[in-house]
Amino acid sequence: MFLRNVMRKIASQKSLNGLAIKKNYFGTTSSLLDDFSINANEKTGVSVITMSKTPANSLNLEFIQELSMAIQKLNMEKSCRGIILTSSLPSIFSAGLDILEMYQPEPDRLEKFWTEFQEIWLALYSSPKTVMSAINGHSPAGGCIIALATDYRIMKPKFTIGLNETMLGIVAPFWAEDSMKAVIGQRRSEYSLQLGKLYTAEEALQINLIDEISDNPLQACEDEMMNWLKLPDHARTLTKFQNRGHIIEKMKKGRKEDLEKFVKFIPREGIQMALGTYLDNLKSRKKKQLKTCVSDVELIVRKIKYNLEDYTKTTFFYLGAQDGILAENLINSGCKKVIVTEHKKSNEEHLNEIQNRFREKFLRFTRFPNSRIIEEYKLDGLEEKNWHTQPKVAVILTLLTNDRSKLSLNSYLLRKQFPFNFGRTPIFLLTDNTESKVILMNETNLQTEKRIPSRALSYMFLYDRTLLAEIPRLKPSQKYTKLIKIQPKSDLVDLLYDEDKFKEAEVFLKHFFNKPYERVIPKIEKICPNLGSELIDMNITMLDRVKDLDFRIIGEIFRLVASNDNYSRNIIRVLSSRHEF
Numbered sequence: 001m002f003l004r005n006v007m008r009k010i011a012s013q014k015s016l017n018g019l020a021i022k023k024n025y026f027g028t029t030s031s032l033l034d035d036f037s038i039n040a041n042e043k044t045g046v047s048v049i050t051m052s053k054t055p056a057n058s059l060n061l062e063f064i065q066e067l068s069m070a071i072q073k074l075n076m077e078k079s080c081r082g083i084i085l086t087s088s089l090p091s092i093f094s095a096g097l098d099i100l101e102m103y104q105p106e107p108d109r110l111e112k113f114w115t116e117f118q119e120i121w122l123a124l125y126s127s128p129k130t131v132m133s134a135i136n137g138h139s140p141a142g143g144c145i146i147a148l149a150t151d152y153r154i155m156k157p158k159f160t161i162g163l164n165e166t167m168l169g170i171v172a173p174f175w176a177e178d179s180m181k182a183v184i185g186q187r188r189s190e191y192s193l194q195l196g197k198l199y200t201a202e203e204a205l206q207i208n209l210i211d212e213i214s215d216n217p218l219q220a221c222e223d224e225m226m227n228w229l230k231l232p233d234h235a236r237t238l239t240k241f242q243n244r245g246h247i248i249e250k251m252k253k254g255r256k257e258d259l260e261k262f263v264k265f266i267p268r269e270g271i272q273m274a275l276g277t278y279l280d281n282l283k284s285r286k287k288k289q290l291k292t293c294v295s296d297v298e299l300i301v302r303k304i305k306y307n308l309e310d311y312t313k314t315t316f317f318y319l320g321a322q323d324g325i326l327a328e329n330l331i332n333s334g335c336k337k338v339i340v341t342e343h344k345k346s347n348e349e350h351l352n353e354i355q356n357r358f359r360e361k362f363l364r365f366t367r368f369p370n371s372r373i374i375e376e377y378k379l380d381g382l383e384e385k386n387w388h389t390q391p392k393v394a395v396i397l398t399l400l401t402n403d404r405s406k407l408s409l410n411s412y413l414l415r416k417q418f419p420f421n422f423g424r425t426p427i428f429l430l431t432d433n434t435e436s437k438v439i440l441m442n443e444t445n446l447q448t449e450k451r452i453p454s455r456a457l458s459y460m461f462l463y464d465r466t467l468l469a470e471i472p473r474l475k476p477s478q479k480y481t482k483l484i485k486i487q488p489k490s491d492l493v494d495l496l497y498d499e500d501k502f503k504e505a506e507v508f509l510k511h512f513f514n515k516p517y518e519r520v521i522p523k524i525e526k527i528c529p530n531l532g533s534e535l536i537d538m539n540i541t542m543l544d545r546v547k548d549l550d551f552r553i554i555g556e557i558f559r560l561v562a563s564n565d566n567y568s569r570n571i572i573r574v575l576s577s578r579h580e581f
């Protein structure tokens with residue numbers, strides 16, 4: 001019965017092929033949020049999915065959704081025969097589920113989150129393709145669940161892997177447990193799960209949790225894949241389903257109940273306490289390094305020009321390895337010079353690697369005329385002062401962002417405080433109020449909103465237009481007394497700054513996605529004169545299909561439209577194609 005269903009599914013996927021898969025399947029594509037990329041090799045039929053969600057490839061709702069969609073798409077792509085999952089982070093394959101999704105969760109989101117996790121597991125575990133994981137870093141919990149859902153695992157030495165859920169006070173789902181049993185056996189699995197064991201690659205190999213160790217897991221997977229692809233796909237796929245069918249069937253049958261258990265279990269007080277403690281421990285390991293982070297900020301404080309205009313036009317300090325988007329936006333906003341700084345404690349090898357990554361990223365920025373001057377600046381020899389007690393100008397960097405860089409002192413608390421999704425948008429808050437006392441939000445003054453002096457945030461300096469779309473949705477608050485814009489690129493940006501206009505636009509946009517394009521354009525033109533022509537340029541009819549968009553996505557569209565280039569168009573295409581499913 002199961003096999004019959006599988007065959008039927010394969011057949012129906014074949015017929016869907018032409019519709020769902022774009023012609024330009026081969027080559028490299030990036031996810032909408034830039035959290036992973038897919039490199040599809042036309043010759044071998046192998047697609048490599050590289051996860052790159054800093055800092056830890058932790059799986060939050062959006063990341064899982066996008067990844068899952070990509071996998072489902074590859075599953076249906078006839079010319080794809082193999083998929084390799086890997087990571088671009090230097091030491092983490094995936095840190096598993098984003099704990100922040102489970103800590104003090106919102107019920108609706110929690111439900112969606114788990115449903116999507118079930119979905120991605122199914123997409124991987126029942127993939128008709130040969131799927132391998134090149135585990136080039138730590139892979140605890142959800143990271144291990146993902147790896148276990150693939151057909152072959154090759155891991156880099158020294159890193160760790162395992163289902164350590166009990167260490168967090170939670171329980172791995174039955175289907176993950178089943179997949180582990182299928183790989184390492186009942187006894188070993190029971191032992192590992194109860195104790196929440198994390199194994200080094202060497203130990204994992206001994207118990208067959210992984211299949212090979214290699215210093216270059218991706219290359220090793222690519223080589224091994226060639227052996228697998230020598231066999232006829234249909235025979236290999238059916239054999240795989242013969243082996244996995246009962247686990248998949250059981251998961252599908254129990255999936256609803258599993259979801260109900262999860263949404264009941266996670267919000268329990270005891271579980272929340274355990275998760276909170278685990279998070280604190282995770283963060284406190286970082287606090288030891290915080291001193292140097294503060295000196296990073298101090299550097300900015302000392303160098304910053306009080307006049308924002310001058311500041312944005314002359315210099316910016318690009319901090320950390322993960323702030324590509326931030327740099328891009330600054331350059332886009334008129335920065336003439338980008339100074340790359342790095343942590344003074346970094347060892348030479350790490351530093352070189354990071355600098356190379358910067359260079360790679362900046363190559364992409366050459367389309368911006370101001371982006372050519374790059375200086376590298378090391379923080380060696382900096383004096384460390386209590387800079388935050390000094391009045392005058394200061395900077396709060398990348399606080400409201402999923403992209404937790406070294407400077408995001410307590411982003412998870414902030415995210416809880418502002419319960420909407422900023423995605424990866426970096427945010428840069430600063431004040432030039434010379435009387436402000438508290439400038440840096442530290443952990444203490446993050447605890448309650450009241451303790452953040454409103455004057456400290458009297459200027460909010462935003463350089464990512466996506467975020468702007470969210471601003472009017474904030475409750476009116478003293479915190480944001482003035483928004484400063486940097487060289488708005490088009491009327492769209494103006495529109496997003498203005499709450500009234502935005503409301504008007506919101507109504508139009510809603511219509512826009514439901515009504516014939518021609519009827520809406522004149523109205524849009526009225527509020528935003530250039531928008532109509534920009535949309536026409538972009539063959540916006542693609543977007544007609546996009547329905548039920550949330551405003552984060554609309555914000556994204558605004559941003560993309562505003563920077564009207566090929567790259568944006570591609571993303572819009574991706575955005576719209578997701579609704580073909």
Ligand SMILES: CCCCC/C=C\CCC/C=C/CC(=O)SCCNC(=O)CCNC(=O)[C@H](O)C(C)(C)COP(=O)(O)OP(=O)(O)OC[C@H]1O[C@@H](n2cnc3c(N)ncnc32)[C@H](O)[C@@H]1OP(=O)(O)O
Nearest residue numbers: 055056058095096097098099138141142170171261286404
């Ligand atoms: C009976 C009814 C049952 C019903 C079902 C109930 C429950 C369902 C169970 C759900 C299953 C869950 C599976 C999971 O995946 S839970 C998540 C578990 N993950 C972990 O335990 C990993 C935690 N992370 C680490 O151990 C380390 O980060 C590391 C992966 C080993 C890497 O170490 P290192 O290189 O030193 O990096 P950092 O520790 O400094 O991390 C960088 C950065 O990332 C943050 N972070 C790391 N992991 C996560 C995560 N999983 N979620 C959110 N954030 C994470 C970390 O805090 C650092 O952030 P800051 O830079 O801001 O400090």
